[in-house]
Amino acid sequence: MSTAPRSGQTASHWGRYEIVTDGAEVVQVHGAHEDPDPSPIGDNYVGSLRHRARVLRPAVRRGWLDGGPGSTRRRGGDEYVEVSLDEAVELCATELERVRREHGNEAIFGGSYGWGSAGRFHHAQSQVHRFLSAIGGYTRSLNTYSHAAEEVVLPHIVGNREWFLRSLPRWSQIAEHTDLVVAFGGLPRGNVQVNPGGLGSHQNAAWQTGSMRAGVRFVVVSPSRDDTASELGAQWMPLRPNTDTAMMLAMAHTLLVEGRYDRHFVHACCAGFDRVAAHLRGEDDGVEKSAAWAAEICDVAAETIVDLARQLASCRSLVTLSWSLQRQHHGEMPYWAGFALAAMAGSMGKPGGGVGTGYSSIHNAYVHDRVSVAAALPSLPNSVPDFIPVARISDMLLDPGGAFDYDGSRSSYPDIRLVYWAGGNPFHHHQDLNRMLRAWQHPETIVVHEPYWNAMAKHADIVFPVATSLERDDLAMGLGDPWLVAMQQVAAPPEGVRTDYDVFARLARRLGAGQRFTEGRTADEWVRELYERSVRTCAEMGIELPSYAEFRRRGQIELPLSWDGPVAFEELRADPARHPLETPSGKLELYSETVAGFGYDDCPGFPTWLEPAEWLGGSLARAYPLHMVSAQPEHKLHGQLDHGAASMAAKVQSREVVWMARADAVARGFDDGEVVRVFNERGACLAAVRVTEGLRPGVVRLATGAWYDPLTPGEIGALDKHGNPNVLTPDIPASKLSQAPSAHTCLVEVERFDGPLPPVTAHDPPRLARQPPAASTSE
Known part of the structure; x- marks a missing residue:
């Protein structure tokens, strides 16, 4: 492949960029012309493709290559032997066959995470799951590290989670209708640089600033003032971390005892208000959830809590709940308490008012409609029913056969013998890495696809080097983003480095599932196919897309995606009988009989303050x-x-x-x-x-x-x-x-830290040895 200088456009989770390369390495990065505020994250491309951290050849951990598969303490400290792609494919395929034959497909864990690439086809999570399904299935994970607690609890509160997220007050409504935004967890400006699947034009920060200029007042309830941009002029309430629930309950108590709450909404549109009110008064546990009570927990003055509650009920207000709030012990409770507080405050179901989640957690949170019309790589049926909640991977590996609860069900952890990971890095996003390292000793084989020698690659047994998003063609369209973007290959991958798809296609053919995985298409043919499927979807919406050739020539298309429909709970407020929610009661469930029926001691069926395992008051x-x-x-x-x-x-x-x-x-x-x-x-x-x-x-x-x-x-x-x-x-x-x-x-x-500083070696490759090259059978 030529290494002549070239330039082209790429799409990423942090924006669109014009990339200039010398044919092999990125030398310049420019934000897209239509983007008024391109993210500086794009500068990370410069010098990244030929960095010393790049995985250049398939590599096998020495102990696995010499001693065969098995549990081991050598992962992370062993040297690697570089082999040919054919050898790596044969080793991996043979091991997959062994595990399937001896232990069944449920002994394979398919690990991934969705942020690996913005491309609709070269999406590592879709690729690895399609491949493992094609060869008989795998144990999967449910939910995300980003907002797993929210994903599970919201359906119990509002019924249809997707409907709720698509109908929340958007920033244009906030600027027009809202008087006060109380942001629990803040509105972190750094997070609005990114969006899953792509981001055509950064506008979120401007909408926030525009709302402030339109007269919206902001209050930030967070231990960090920097969780909100200084230009918003927000009032800062620096409470103790993990105590938001207590503060919300105390604000709700103030509204209750002062008679400032929305009687119509809580009685006509909510289920269980009487139960929540009794808890606020302390009738069930003898503890009144007053501002004085919360002040001791939150380390915020009682008068401040009372005053904020009164402000909330005196105007068109919006309570926002950051994703960070639910990434804590009892993380369901601050979300549930936020809904109860907003339901009482009087603005629920009104334009610009009520409650919302994830504002400023990603860029397109309530800037555009939460849709994407671009087709994705089709999934295949997974014949293995086994699953784990996404954050329980160490538990699974340390306790095969052990029981776990999840959303009213009780299941057992499978006995995992092989982990296959493409896209994502648990050494980045999982908690208690030393515990995970102990768990990581248990699988007999760990296979990863990685462009770089990060910790995930350095703790694997078989490492397939793969091309980056700059080294292949694709198309991208982010969730809730109107831009459909042609991703152009702007650099040649290192010699011998293939895409995830190429590696999986070779493995699938070796395992007799080639046609099922590829459907006879090359990568470029798949990209074209996904575009044609997107054309048909858009046509059903009355949107005409150009030919594929014209799309590639133009590089991007901004789609006219309208955002209509009532704000969340507006129809419920107007007529609860005609517009019920998809909950058992048809109403907003401030108390859930379903959750209460699970009998969980760490998550009752209504919002309550539960002391976390670690906090500054303990x-x-x-x-x-x-x-x-x-x-x-x-x-x-x-x-x-x-x-x-x-x-x-x-x-x-x-x-x-x-x-x-x-x-x-x-x-x-x-x-x-x-x-x-x-x-x-x-x-x-x-x-x-x-x-x-x-x-x-x-x-x-x-x-x-x-x-x-x-x-x-x-x-x-x-x-x-x-x-x-x-x-x-x-x-x-x-x-x-x-x-x-x-x-x-x-x-x-x-x-x-006393003594000489140890050098940082995170971006250095491990010790590498080279096998004599075998005769190639490459296609």
């Missing part, structure tokens, strides 16, 4: 007096392109930054920029201190995304040199209802 705070929140990074998406230019420029002394309140830094004698040790009983990492006035004392913020980099590779409990917060976060479920992650329930201490 006894553990004496040993670990700082609450750590692990926010999304602003300079990359999750851990992608951590070695890129924008990501590296944001590090200090090559490490991730831990933000500290000035009082906490001064009390410990830390200088700004000093590398410190952040630790608790689960692990420890190094990070560089940044002092801020935007955190309440007692809280530190360490963003996710730094590639896990242990001081001693392969050693459980080793110091992470790079600043990965998930060596510290607990691997406990939000509750038995959702089994969701609880990353934000985490106490730590920070101390000075």
